[in-house]
Amino acid sequence: MNDGILAAAHPCDIVKGSYETWKSSAEEVGVVIVGGGVAGLTAAKTLIENDYTNLLILEADNRIGGRVRTIREGSVLVEEGAEWIHGGSRNPLFKIAKSLKAVARNRPNSSWDWRVRTNQGDPGNAGKFNRLENLIEKTEKNGILRPYYDDSYGQFFVDRYPRAYGNGWNNTLGRAWFHFLEKLVNSDEGSYDWLDISARDADKYVDYGTDRNWKNGYDTLIDYLEDSIPNNVIRKSTPVCKIFWDSLENDKVLLVTNGGNYSYMANFVIFTASVGHLKERHNQLFQPSLPSSVIKNLNGIELGLADKIQIGWSEPWWGTQNPLDLLILWSEFKLPKDMEWLYGVVEAFSIHQQTNVLQMFVTGSDATQMEELPQETVKQHVRQLLSEATGLQVPEPSFFRRSQWGLNPWTRGSFSSYITLAGNEGGLRRRKQLAVPLKNSKGSKVLLWAGEHTHNTRYSTVDGALSSGKREAKKLLRIMKRKM
Ligand SMILES: Cc1cc2nc3c(=O)[nH]c(=O)nc-3n(C[C@H](O)[C@H](O)[C@H](O)COP(=O)(O)OP(=O)(O)OC[C@H]3O[C@@H](n4cnc5c(N)ncnc54)[C@H](O)[C@@H]3O)c2cc1C
Structure with missing residues (x-):
């Protein structure tokens, strides 16, 4: 792990306010999705397609897409992040690209x-x-x-x-x-x-x-996902800096954003930020601290650069x-x-x-x-x-x-979150261990984990992120149904 990058200052280092003020001024919402990358957008799309619309995506950056970022300058088009669709018909992403007639000829x-x-x-x-x-x-x-x-x-x-x-x-x-x-x-x-x-x-x-490319940029996918999400669901430039996930009074989760200037009270959270961000910030982000089993798993995985x-x-x-x-x-x-x-x-x-x-x-x-x-x-x-x-x-x-990508405070790395030798020795064997929902002290599942790093077999890919977003949205729909 890169200590130089980890030592850098973070936009969430200074959060002003108190729990009581954040709680009393919080905007109420059913589901908050942290992160507007492929996993977050797909989770939102899946909830909406299943008629669940009381949700918000809180995205730290001033753009959505996360590690999918197409750059256009004059006649030049390059991909700063994801570039290839890894594989053909077995890849759900390939099917989407094909349906949009957006696959380039190799x-x-x-x-x-x-x-x-x-x-x-x-x-x-x-x-x-x-x-x-x-x-x-x-x-x-x-x-x-x-x-x-x-x-x-x-x-x-x-x-x-x-x-x-x-x-x-x-x-x-x-x-x-x-x-x-x-x-x-x-x-x-x-x-x-x-x-x-x-x-x-x-x-x-x-x-x-075989790898394929997008004809007109990977952001074709972001446009496609965004098309199914109403504008007012996505809040850009809204970094989540604190998550109070184990309230003593109820099953709700309080999220503090923008250095403490705004807060949200949610019934459920789907958390999709990269494992690089999680590893760097979980201590400051989660109140109370994450359970030691979760931290142990995070210590056993690395986001490469x-x-x-x-x-x-x-x-x-x-x-x-x-x-x-x-x-x-x-x-x-x-x-x-x-x-x-x-x-x-x-x-x-x-x-x-x-x-x-x-x-x-x-x-x-x-x-x-x-x-x-x-x-x-x-x-x-x-x-x-x-x-x-x-x-x-x-x-x-x-x-x-x-x-x-290493200096980017919202990723702190690029792709291939890999289990390390120490992680393997410590018992981290399958990514699904990273996708076990967080239960509060009353035993309610309040926070779910998505993102490429949580996919068992297609980690480090866009399709892995996409499938993880879908998986957690469906899991949440089942949890909500049981609670009704
Ligand atoms: C250089 C590079 C090349 C790659 N090449 C390929 C490729 O060719 N093919 C392929 O399939 N995959 C590739 N990948 C991997 C692929 O891009 C990722 O696996 C995928 O995009 C991850 O999506 P995600 O939604 O899990 O995470 P992200 O895209 O990281 O989305 C998470 C979102 O959460 C936001 N966020 C983080 N912290 C907070 C916070 N506290 N509050 C609010 N928002 C927050 C971030 O800004 C981000 O938008 C590449 C990645 C990189 C960087």
């Missing part, structure tokens, strides 16, 4: 200008990449990770790498490919350290097949009109301290919407270092890397963005 493999270079521009052996891809794919096969259930996901790769790579695995290029593999796995998993991901947990993820860098030009400069996929092998590590985060960049590829825009992932502690640098510095570092790896002049870009 580029044929043959259209790519595919290059493998060391960071100094020497060519690398592309065949090695296929071997590493095969190794990653093997982990999706039944049973292969089983011997590692009490060990880490990364350990599987450490053990299997020499055989997968073949002769020379320990020479300069062999080590460069190993570094590549580690960064690739960390970027797939969004993890800080592949040696910290429980292999048992990694084995729970169910793969739904994966950032994107997007850099674009009016024309491609790499000598062809084809989309570029450049794999970068770090064969020497001699960068000055402030550039060391670049070791985390091992691939630069054209995004599906525009050939002229290249995207790079940077994860874990490399991402933390990148987030803290000025944007202009990041841009210069990236230009230098691209230029040295391709041996070409890289012109001044016309477009540049980098994400800062």
